[in-house]
Amino acid sequence: MRIDIISIFPEFFGVLDISLLGKARERGIIDLGVHNLRDFTHDRHRTVDDTPYGGGAGMVMKPEPWGEAFDQVLQDESSVVIFPSPAGERFTQATARELALEPHLVFGCGRYEGIDQRVIAHTATRARVREVSLGDYVLNGGEVAVMAMIEAIGRLVPGVVGNPESLTEESHEDGLLEYPSYTKPAVWRDLEVPPVLLSGNHGAIAAWRHEQQLERTRRVRPDLLQP
Numbered sequence: 001m002r003i004d005i006i007s008i009f010p011e012f013f014g015v016l017d018i019s020l021l022g023k024a025r026e027r028g029i030i031d032l033g034v035h036n037l038r039d040f041t042h043d044r045h046r047t048v049d050d051t052p053y054g055g056g057a058g059m060v061m062k063p064e065p066w067g068e069a070f071d072q073v074l075q076d077e078s079s080v081v082i083f084p085s086p087a088g089e090r091f092t093q094a095t096a097r098e099l100a101l102e103p104h105l106v107f108g109c110g111r112y113e114g115i116d117q118r119v120i121a122h123t124a125t126r127a128r129v130r131e132v133s134l135g136d137y138v139l140n141g142g143e144v145a146v147m148a149m150i151e152a153i154g155r156l157v158p159g160v161v162g163n164p165e166s167l168t169e170e171s172h173e174d175g176l177l178e179y180p181s182y183t184k185p186a187v188w189r190d191l192e193v194p195p196v197l198l199s200g201n202h203g204a205i206a207a208w209r210h211e212q213q214l215e216r217t218r219r220v221r222p223d224l225l226q227p
């Protein structure tokens with residue numbers, strides 16, 4: 001998989017050189033390119049935004065630099081371009097699973113006031129475009145959202161996580177929240193590990209864990225149980 005990121009804060013993504021994703025890049029499983037949108041401007045001030053037509057507060061990102069950035073990054077029609085946006089479809093584990101199967105993802109990091117809408121429209125003529133929201137809250141830009149999405153997607157790319165088994169028993173993988181986990185010592189500050197987990201009875205343990213998933217989901221995220 002190749003991932004390209006276009007942002008006015010490319011230094012934001014230095015952290016992708018370490019941890020799981022860093023290793024995946026070293027092993028050639030994921031190839032990452034980070035591009036500074038200002039490198040696609042031609043004025044002395046490297047201007048990327050301007051006042052909104054129709055008035056209103058804040059600034060809107062100009063279309064020209066984005067058009068030139070995508071000219072460079074989009075090689076063919078196989079890419080998916082993801083624009084993080086508070087007005088986007090909700091990013092879920094299902095979204096992450098879908099995108100983990102794609103050969104080329106391009107993330108366009110806009111600022112809150114947004115990117116000139118013609119950029120989204122024009123990009124859709126030469127790639128699949130998805131505007132995606134992490135949740136109903138306001139960020140100053142798309143960079144933090146892209147970091148979270150790349151982590152959620154990257155760990156699902158075959159070969160990135162050592163033990164694929166560990167990907168199956170997680171929150172949201174089966175539509176339920178995950179069961180509580182415990183490790184040694186068996187008693188800590190007078191708090192005991194649930195005895196069933198020490199019983200060695202794998203059937204009883206599996207049943208207890210599923211019941212814990214249902215109870216936790218009912219309590220914390222009843223919306224996940226709606227048909």
Ligand SMILES: Nc1ccccc1-c1cnco1
Pocket residue numbers: 084085086110111112132133134135136137138139140141142143145
């Ligand atoms: N608020 C934002 C501003 C700019 C780019 C993305 C977002 C966003 C994404 N998910 C929630 O918010």
